[in-house]
Each structure stands twice: as structure tokens, then as C-alpha cells.
Amino acid sequence: MKCIVAVTERLILRQMTKSDFDHLKEIFSDKETMKYYPSTKNDEDTKEWIYWTEENYRKFDIGLWIAEDKETGEFYGQCGIVPQKIKDKVEMEIGYLFKKTVWGRGYATEAALACRDLGILHLDFPKIISLIDPRNIPSIKVAERMGMKYEKNIFRWNKHLSIYSIEGPRASELLMLQE
Numbered sequence: 518m519k520c521i522v523a524v525t526e527r528l529i530l531r532q533m534t535k536s537d538f539d540h541l542k543e544i545f546s547d548k549e550t551m552k553y554y555p556s557t558k559n560d561e562d563t564k565e566w567i568y569w570t571e572e573n574y575r576k577f578d579i580g581l582w583i584a585e586d587k588e589t590g591e592f593y594g595q596c597g598i599v600p601q602k603i604k605d606k607v608e609m610e611i612g613y614l615f616k617k618t619v620w621g622r623g624y625a626t627e628a629a630l631a632c633r634d635l636g637i638l639h640l641d642f643p644k645i646i647s648l649i650d651p652r653n654i655p656s657i658k659v660a661e662r663m664g665m666k667y668e669k670n671i672f673r674w675n676k677h678l679s680i681y682s683i684e685g686p687r688a689s690e691l692l693m694l695q696e
């Protein structure tokens with residue numbers, strides 16, 4: 518049975534399983550989608566990715582989740598919360614990666630907002646970040662639509678990355694404004 522984590526207007530976020538291999542591999546082998554990652558991923562990398570995600574569920578009760586269509590169950594991508602160690606401090610990062618054919622429909626933002634609310638309002642994380650290649654404008658736009666602001670640049674995974682972040686009370690204020 519697949520474990521549902523959140524339901525939004527158009528999406529279901531659920532736990533990743535080994536049965537997602539083919540869909541993930543399709544995304545991971547696309548050069549354009551993986552432009553801001555160190556490389557595309559092969560079969561072995563994809564299996565490791567699923568294993569690493571399952572480990573995150575086991576150890577931390579969070580991880581990357583699969584975003585699929587609420588009505589049809591079509592696989593759209595992944596979005597979730599992963600712990601990242603940044604200068605001896607563990608920060609909670611929202612990450613997102615969607616298949617190219619569904620870009621430009623607002624799904625990434627919808628999923629990321631659900632993760633933001635889950636992390637800050639339900640799991641009580643004081644702060645949530647996103648680590649973004651400064652050239653990745655679509656990703657920066659998703660972060661900003663979550664209410665995140667540019668914090669600083671760091672050097673990580675052999676490249677310069679920007680940290681975007683949002684803190685708890687700010688997210689609560691945003692929710693109150695939405696009501």
C-alpha cells in the first residue's frame with residue numbers, strides 16, 4: 518500500500534517505492550531536466566536514490582515524495598523535505614524535480630507549498646531552505662512563490678549554490694494572509 522503524505526487541490530504527495538523506478542529513471546536520464554545536477558543518473562544511481570529516500574523515511578520520517586495527479590494517478594515528479602548538513606548544522610531542505618512535459622502548470626509550486634506547510638506548521642521546523650543553482654530561474658521562482666528569500670551563497674557539491682529560506686513565523690503569517 519502506498520502511503521499518502523499530503524493532498525492538494527490537484528496533487529497527491531505519497532511515499533516513493535521501488536515501483537517508481539521507471540518514472541524516476543525517465544526524469545533522471547533527461548539532460549535538460551538534470552542540467553543543474555552533477556550529471557544524469559543511470560539505473561544503479563536511480564536504485565540508490567530510492568534506497569536513500571527510503572532510509573530518510575525510516576530515520577527521519579521525511580524525505581522526497583512522489584507527486585501524482587489526484588484524479589488520474591499520473592506520475593508528475595518528486596518533491597519533499599530532506600535534511601542537509603550545512604556547516605555543522607542540519608537544515609531542512611525542500612527539493613523538487615518534475616518531468617519536463619508538466620512544467621509550466623504550477624504543480625511544483627503546489628507541491629512545494631504543501632511541503633512548506635507540512636514542515637513548518639505540522640512538523641514544527643523553525644526554518645526551511647532550498648539549495649539552488651543561481652542560474653536555475655524556474656527553481657528560484659518556486660522558492661519565491663513559497664515565500665522564501667535569498668539568504669546567502671555557499672560552495673557545495675563542487676559548485677556555488679544559493680540558499681533560499683523561510684522561517685516559521687513568516688510562513689504562519691503567509692497562511693493567515695491567504696485565509
Ligand SMILES: CC(C)(COP(=O)(O)OP(=O)(O)OC[C@H]1O[C@@H](n2cnc3c(N)ncnc32)[C@H](O)[C@@H]1OP(=O)(O)O)[C@@H](O)C(=O)NCCC(=O)NCCS
Binds near residue numbers: 614619620624626658
Ligand atoms: C524547478 C521546476 C520544478 C520548476 O517547474 P515549473 O513548471 O517552472 O514550476 P511550477 O510547476 O510551479 O509552474 C510554474 C509556472 O506555471 C504557470 N502556471 C500555469 N498554470 C498554472 C496554474 N494553474 N497554477 C499555477 N501556476 C500555473 C505559472 O505561471 C508559472 O509560470 P512562469 O514560471 O512562467 O511564471 C522544473 O523546472 C524542474 O523540474 N527542473 C528540473 C529539476 C530542478 O532543477 N529542480 C530544482 C533543483 S534546486
